[in-house]
Amino acid sequence: MNRVLRIAGGVAFAAAAVALVLVLPHWLSDAKAAEFARAGCFFIAIIGLNLVTGYTGQISLGHGALMAVGAYTTAILTADHGLRDLWTIPLAGLVAMAAGFALGLPARRLSGLYLALATFAFAVAMPALLKRFSGLTGGSQGINLFDEALSRSTGALGHVHLAGWTLATNDFLYYLTWGIGLVLSGAAWLLVRGRLGRAFRAVRDSEVAAASSGINISFYKTLAFAISGFYAGVGGSLFVLVSNWFVSPSTFTFDKSLLLVVGAVVGGLGSLAGMALGALFIQFVPTWAANLSSAPGAPSVFFGTAIVLVMILLPGGLGGFLLKLTEPLTRRLYTRSE
Amino acid sequence: MRAMGKSRVLFGVFGALVVVSAASAGGASTPGVTSKQILIGGTTPLSGPASAYAAVAKGADAYFKYVNDHGGVFGRSIKYKYEDDAYDPSQTIQRTRDLVQNEKVFAIYNTLGTEQNLAVRSYLNQLKVPQLLVASGASTWGNDFKKYPWTIGYQPSYKGEATIYGRYIAKTRPNARIGVLYQNDDYGKELVAGLQRGLGQKAKLIVSKQGYDVTDTDVKSQIARLKSKKANTLMVFATPKFAIQSYSSARLLGWRPLVFVNAVSSASNTMTIAALASSKRQTEGSISIAFNKDPVNPRWKGDKAVTLFRTILKKYNGGQGLTDVYNVYGMSSAFTLVDALKHAGKNPTRASVMRAVTHLDERNNPFVLPGIVIRTTPTDHFPIAQARLERYHNGNWVYFGSIVHIG
């Protein structure tokens, strides 16, 4: 009975999420839809980050750089190799997965702050690497698919016709990012419910205990980074489309990595709805802050204050807060059989 | 092999479902223009690493407010909406899209930064939205107008600036041994390319080029390297912070080359600090170019335009930025835009304003140096293409030579 109810609850939640994503563009202007699409990219990357930080307990300051790997994979494949932008999305995920795997290798020996430094180094070095190999990456001018590969950039020119439907470009991008986001969050949910999730959590809660119960810690840490890299790569790939098919090194400075961590924690690690809220937070709060005052520096003050307030008032993040709000309801639904 | 074939089929189906239509042309009435107001927009960093450049938008905004209080343009006031992009190109795109599609601005104006403007150029040209007086010295704004007819720059290009230094050295210092310090991005590399172009046959006078990254803390290592190559002429293609360090590091090494410092860093304020950080002897004789009036330079004491500049900032910007040359730049750019709007007719359209900014012949911009004419033609899209060489002497910049053309 309990189990049935829980599954029903999960299905209902998923259905509600899908419905919300589907109808939202009705109330959004075209430009707002693009902003939501950008938040969708962050959402996907944050789901990945959550696998590493929320489930395995490893701090990563390098997920912005993994997004860059995905973004440049899409840009290079589309501009130089004649692929259609949409097809490169899974490829971008795979390339970033390889990068995530490499990034996870030091995790075999390092933990805590020392591991954070390894990922931090990756994030800090990324813009310099992108500029150095300018033959491939276009250097600091970046790659502009809007011009170079117009015919292969879906929607860059205007509307998108999809199976008999005509969509405004930004609505299309919105559905694309959040559609992929929902599918990938479903996948993540299944992943962490199973054996893998148990192993991840065991590593987080006590490495020693996990090791003594026969869990290969290094393997699971690296695996978490690799899967997480896939998510960040897909998010980065979509980020190119959402950013007018343009990508350049200063989009992926260390700040992006930091922002993702902020989004994950402010949203509340571990909760899917929370991660969506975290993504919306890092997308919309800076804009909101900039609209409050145009004095130089003032937007930063407001944004920082918002972060501090959320953490103080809602230590479990926005997602934790949401959980608390719905608790009375869920408590009534799940009767404990103790 | 087989699996790959299968996935290709799958992709093919997906691709076939998604067909792109061509963009429809713009609407009939002119967006952003009402009987009372012309709405323009742009982005600028109000937060993040480049917040110092916010002064460019602030200066321009203050000037528009001044113009509005004096009758506006054909009775219309100019409203300039500048939004924060934190110097992140992906945010520039978002904010610009919001300005164009939600705010329905007449034109994008004075957006700051090279990558930031590159990020929205195709988009704006596709929609035929003017991208006016781009605040970046990259030469592509002027060079690529055939491909991007709705985009135009403003300031002298970095490449053109360095060409002038190159020509000057080739002519006056045939035995120079040139060491170059440059910022490792488009801005620095354009300056290096311009220097080589200006030197022409004498490009081999360059004995060493050392780059630095914006995230470096100092340039001690690079300066020591340039000195060890026995350079006697130092090109400083760097932002103020690093330019000041070039002077102090060179002084520490007991090295006194002739310094050419790029216009980005040659404001009087910066040079005063450079002299403090090194010595008066170290900065003496440095060479740069200027095109705006520097409000701190005693040469412009009592100058009408500088007095006006201060009055406007006091009234419309809370008295901030009185010594900041970026504000002057913003005002000169705003002056040119107002000039163009006046020439765009009583009922300006996006096309008519583009015609106006490509037919500028502005001899009365008070914020640029006397004698500089801001001129464009349908085949010359560099509004400010003139400047004056200046030499640092006894703590002040002194102009020398006649007006030089920056091509």
Added chain:
Amino acid sequence: MLVGVDWAGVAQQVVAGLSSGGTYATLAVALVLIYRATGVVNFAQGELAMFSTFVAWTLTRHGFAYWPAFLVTVLASFAGGIALERAVIRPVERASVLTIAIVTIGLFFIVNGAAFWIWSPEVKSMPNAFSTRPIRIGGVAFAISDLGIIGVSLLAVLLLWLFFRFTKLGLAMRAAALNPESSRLTGIRVSWTIALGWGLATALGAVAGLMAAPPLGSFDQNFMQPILLYAFAGAVLGGIDSALGAVIGSLALGVFLNLLGTYVSWVGTDLRQAAALAVILGVLLVRPAGLFGKLAVRRV
């Protein structure tokens, strides 16, 4: 093989590296201090140091000489650090380390923005604490100020060592950071030892800012960000719980950067940062707790 190497040039690069490393060292020690006192890395450490530097600059503009301004700023920073801890860290004191780290990121934005709001964005200059007169020995040039800065960071290490080793308060702080629950039981007021840690670290940050700003020639609201980056790397290289390690790590990092950038042509100046970080990573893989750090022995 080594014929033709410009040894004076190499020596100059090493000295320049030590002088750059010196500017990271004091901030690195501040990071270690707050880590040891609270178990958290403070992302706002650099910005707080920047803010203190602006306060001192304002004082010097109002007639204070360097050293009096220095003293006033360091004391004010100490008080400010404690006040800040009470205001924003105290409410999340028992939350996870990650939550506290995010709060410090929020602080980073607030402090940076506030400095832009209060002071104009043009670059500013600070009078020098020590003489910048060049000294040349065998073709290698350096300034007294370089030695002064490294000296100050070593002095900070010594004072901290004495404090943590020989004072009751220092001992209490170490205990509180290591095991807050047991410390509470033995009567240590953990909450206040954390506040004190913030005060000390912020004061030390002020020293770091005031040491770094003059030799850089100029400073602005962002000048501490690259320094924090290298200070963090230096502190981790040295071992995040070792103050002396932080100084040595920072100096080594400064030298690394210069030698890699100057003499490995493939690296050049554009990749030297990436290369230096890669080298640190290599060192960490061999010594997972840094050069001087102790591997934490975990209780199961």
